[in-house]
Amino acid sequence: MTDKSDSDDRIPDPSVRDAPEKAAAEQEAKGSVHEAIGKLIGDDAARDQGRAEKRAGARAATQAKQSPRR
Numbered sequence: 001m002t003d004k005s006d007s008d009d010r011i012p013d014p015s016v017r018d019a020p021e022k023a024a025a026e027q028e029a030k031g032s033v034h035e036a037i038g039k040l041i042g043d044d045a046a047r048d049q050g051r052a053e054k055r056a057g058a059r060a061a062t063q064a065k066q067s068p069r070r
Contacts (some may be wrong), residue, residue, distance in 0.1 A: 020064040028057025 002019025037043075 021061060024057050024060035026057070026062050027060060028054050031057055038069070 031050050031052070031054030034046050035054055038045070038047030038050050038052070
């Protein structure tokens, strides 16, 4: 049996590297949906919460793109 742990540590997994960008995009999309639902049902608090989540996702996406990659 071969020990794969030594060789696996040197190969970066692209899905792990892109995880912050993916999470930020998901947060932005969820916030956009919540904002739209709040507008449709006339719930100002839900609309504002969705808008805040959407903006937080956009900020996180910007930061994820600017962070140095290894």
